[in-house]
Amino acid sequence: MKSVAVIGASLAGLYAARALRAQGFDGRLVIVGEEHHRPYDRPPLSKAFLTGATADQGQLALADAEEIAELDAEWLLGTRATGLDTQERAVLLDGGRSLTTDGVVIATGATPRRLPGPAPAGTHTLRTLEDAQALRAELTRGPVRVVVIGGGFIGAEVASSCAALGHDVTVVEAAARPLVPQLGDTMAGICAALHADHGVTLLTGTGVARLHDGGAGHRVTAVELADGRLLPADVVVIGIGVRPHTAWLEGSGLPLDDGVCCDAGGVTPQPHIVAVGDVARADGTRAEHWTSATEQAAVAVRNLLAGRTVATHRSLPYFWSDQYGVRIQFAGRRLPTDIPRIVEGSPDDRSFLACYERDGRTTAVLALNRPRPFMRLRRELARAAQPVTT
Amino acid sequence: MIPVCPLADLPTGESVRIDTAPPIAVFHTDGQLYAIDDTCTHQDASLSDGWLEGCLVECPLHAASFDLRTGAATCLPARRAVRTHPVTVEDGMIYVHHHAAEEGTAA
Numbered sequence: 001m002k003s004v005a006v007i008g009a010s011l012a013g014l015y016a017a018r019a020l021r022a023q024g025f026d027g028r029l030v031i032v033g034e035e036h037h038r039p040y041d042r043p044p045l046s047k048a049f050l051t052g053a054t055a056d057q058g059q060l061a062l063a064d065a066e067e068i069a070e071l072d073a074e075w076l077l078g079t080r081a082t083g084l085d086t087q088e089r090a091v092l093l094d095g096g097r098s099l100t101t102d103g104v105v106i107a108t109g110a111t112p113r114r115l116p117g118p119a120p121a122g123t124h125t126l127r128t129l130e131d132a133q134a135l136r137a138e139l140t141r142g143p144v145r146v147v148v149i150g151g152g153f154i155g156a157e158v159a160s161s162c163a164a165l166g167h168d169v170t171v172v173e174a175a176a177r178p179l180v181p182q183l184g185d186t187m188a189g190i191c192a193a194l195h196a197d198h199g200v201t202l203l204t205g206t207g208v209a210r211l212h213d214g215g216a217g218h219r220v221t222a223v224e225l226a227d228g229r230l231l232p233a234d235v236v237v238i239g240i241g242v243r244p245h246t247a248w249l250e251g252s253g254l255p256l257d258d259g260v261c262c263d264a265g266g267v268t269p270q271p272h273i274v275a276v277g278d279v280a281r282a283d284g285t286r287a288e289h290w291t292s293a294t295e296q297a298a299v300a301v302r303n304l305l306a307g308r309t310v311a312t313h314r315s316l317p318y319f320w321s322d323q324y325g326v327r328i329q330f331a332g333r334r335l336p337t338d339i340p341r342i343v344e345g346s347p348d349d350r351s352f353l354a355c356y357e358r359d360g361r362t363t364a365v366l367a368l369n370r371p372r373p374f375m376r377l378r379r380e381l382a383r384a385a386q387p388v389t390t
Numbered sequence: 391m392i393p394v395c396p397l398a399d400l401p402t403g404e405s406v407r408i409d410t411a412p413p414i415a416v417f418h419t420d421g422q423l424y425a426i427d428d429t430c431t432h433q434d435a436s437l438s439d440g441w442l443e444g445c446l447v448e449c450p451l452h453a454a455s456f457d458l459r460t461g462a463a464t465c466l467p468a469r470r471a472v473r474t475h476p477v478t479v480e481d482g483m484i485y486v487h488h489h490a491a492e493e494g495t496a497a
Contacts, residue, residue, distance in 0.1 A: 018466075041433070041467075048434065064469060291452070294467070320451060327451075371439040371450035379441065 001102045001272075001305060002027040005091050006073075007081045008107030009033025011041065011290065012277025014062050015297035016105045017071055022298075023305055029073040030099060032091065034108075036078040037129060039063060043290060045132040046157040047322050051164050052136065057129060081108070084252040086270050103304050106249070106260050106268075106275040107297075110242035110288065115149070120213035122220035123236040126154060135237065139165050144234035146170070147223045149208055151178025151192070153321045155239035160323040162237075163198045170201040170231055172223065177204055182319075183330065187340050187354060187366055190347045191328060197350070198324045203229075211236060242288065244279040259286045264312035266300030271307055274300035282313065289319045316382040326350050327371060331378040332364025333385075340366065344373055353377070394477075394484040405447075407438035414475055414486055417442060417458055424458035425475040425486045432468040 004020055006013045009031050017031055033039075040060040048054035063071070076093070083092035084104065091099040112125035124135045138144070139162060146162045148155045151173030162169045171178075179188040195202040207226040214221050223231045244259040254268050255261040259281030266274040266282055277293040280286065280300075287293075292313070299313040318331040338356040345352030345368075353373050356364040365381060367374035394400075394408055394416050405417045407428050415428035415438035424445075428437050435451035442448075445458045454468030461471040476487040 044433065062467070067469070329451075371436070375439070375441050375448075375450045 001025065001307075003030070003101045004028070004103040004105065004304070005030045005032060005099055005101040006105040006107055007032050007091060008105075008109055008277070008279070009035065009037070009039050009075070009077060010107050010109050010277060010293075011039060011062060012109070012293040012297050013105065013107035014039035015294045016107055016276055016301050017073055018067075019298040019301035020105075020305070021071055023301060025301075025305060027102075029071065030076060030101065031073045032076045032079050032081055032093065032099070034078070034080045035128060035130075038068065038075070038077070040129060042127070045129065046126055046154055047161060049132050050126075050136055050139070050158065050161040052140070057133075060129070081248050084249055084254070084273075086253055086273070089272070102272060104273045105297075105300065105304065106273065106279055107277050108245040108248070108279050110244045110278040112238065113241050113243055115208060115211065115238060115240075117210060119238075120211055120218060120220040122234060123211060123238060125238050126158060127242070135235070138235050139167065143167055145232055146235045146237065147172060147231050147233040148237045148239060149223065150239035150241070151175075151195075151202065151204070152239060152241065153179070153182075153319075155237070156191075156195070156323045157321060158237050158239060159195060159200050160198070163200050163324070167235075169199075170203060170233075171195060172206065172208060172225065172231070173202065173204045174207040175204065178202075183366060184334065184336065184338070184340060184356070190350075190368070191323075193347075194324045194326055194350065203231075242278065244281075244286065246279060257281060262300075263309055264314065265303040265309040266296055266313065267303045267309045271309075272304065274304045276300045287317060289317065291315075291318045314385070316378065316385050318378065326368050329367045329371065329374045329378075330364065331374075332356065332362075332381050334364035338363050345370055391478075392486045392488050394486055397479050397482050397484055400484065403442055405438040405440075405442065407436060408486065410486075410488055414488065415440075415447075416477060416484060416486060417447065419445060419458065423477040423479070423484060425477045426456065426458060426461050427472040427475075429472075430454055430456075430468055431463065431470040431472055437472070 039062040080094040112127050145168045148159045148171045151171050159169050159171045209224045209226045212222040246256045260275035262268045262275045264283035276296045278288050296313045299311045302311050303309050320329045334356045338358045340354045342354045351369040353370045354366045355362045365377040400418045413428040416425045430449040432454045439450045440447040448455045455465035461474040
């Protein structure tokens with residue numbers, strides 16, 4: 001393999017590029033990124049970056065100048081991939097250009113879902129650095145009424161950051177309770193209580209009917225809920241999940257189904273094309289987690305260079321969230337029927353460790369502000385989940 | 391020189407965080423004491439909560455790893471080293487010699 005193109009200058013894309021070089025690939029390496037930035041870390045965008053604690057965007061960079069030099073890659077930033085010609089082994093780029101390459105790493109990530117209808121000024125999604133900068137600019141002009149649509153991790157983190165900045169915040173969640181799919185009903189309830197602890201209103205069980213503005217092209221003025229309630233709003237943040245960015249792959253022949261379908265090693269039916277990160281539906285599962293994006297990359301690259309699947313990514317799912325000064329960490333594979341049991345601390349103190357159990361066995365672990373025992377259990381779970389192979 | 395705690399209160403394999411600015415983590419590994427800046431250089435997490443293995447500590451948030459002897463980051467996602475600080479024991483009390491005012495000259 002003489003040339004590899006990484007499509008997506010993201011966390012997963014950078015880790016794939018690193019893995020290519022670390023695994024001995026010394027050919028032409030091209031990294032195509034739609035954004036104008038070199039890869040940066042997104043988790044702080046809804047937290048430290050939004051509150052201004054991390055004001056310098058340079059602190060978000062995932063690679064320093066020295067590493068960029070070592071990678072010896074050609075960077076095509078501000079460039080959008082528009083198609084993939086698997087016959088000609090070419091990536092089509094905007095502006096009519098194309099890039100012929102032996103191997104392709106698809107790392108195009110995901111884009112936020114939006115509400116149907118127009119988005120008046122003052123409505124935001126949060127995915128990119130520009131998104132965060134635009135939202136931060138609105139939040140530094142003095143106290144405003146913020147409505148966050150969606151009570152998932154992004155929504156909760158944004159609400160927490162807005163509350164810390166002194167804004168009046170309401171979170172609207174369509175489900176009866178946010179985070180139930182991730183944490184189960186009991187634990188999700190404990191996490192949802194964090195909002196009230198900090199004066200943030202959580203409205204659940206109702207969707208959003210539409211956004212009101214002061215006339216065409218004017219700013220948002222209110223959020224109308226499906227039950228008719230009207231929430232006055234100066235700023236609206238929409239955090240209702242993401243859609244994997246696969247539009248450019250339509251017609252490529254690659255199987256697409258809420259992501260690029262690939263095997264557990266990230267390999268698509270075309271062995272010279274692999275997918276990693278949020279865009280990859282690996283073995284039927286699509287993860288949107290920081291850690292799996294980094295881990296998948298090394299595995300997929302190994303398979304890409306081998307020309308077939310020689311390794312699979314099976315590590316324990318892990319994610320974390322920081323809200324209202326509480327660090328939430330979760331690891332494992334839980335089923336809705338698994339029973340959480342608090343083994344240390346207390347929900348009342350917003351500091352505890354809980355194990356999810358199935359048939360007397362721990363399947364997953366959740367911690368609020370208990371990083372040390374969490375880490376110990378996470379390691380034990382990972383060891384148990386991964387039989388030693390040679 | 392900052393008093394940390396009696397040596398007897400910090401058994402092997404344990405760590406303690408002291409609220410200096412920036413905070414410092416003191417580790418007791420196999421008869422050795424080490425002190426490093428407590429905050430992971432990748433993202434805000436306390437290394438005193440980390441996983442201790444030999445002379446390495448793994449960050450509890452993203453598994454970055456640091457060498458307690460040199461402060462060097464030995465594993466991504468951290469790239470920058472943490473500062474190390476000399477530790478002594480006098481009359482059974484652990485002390486850290488803080489270099490905050492002399493950044494750049496610290497060990």
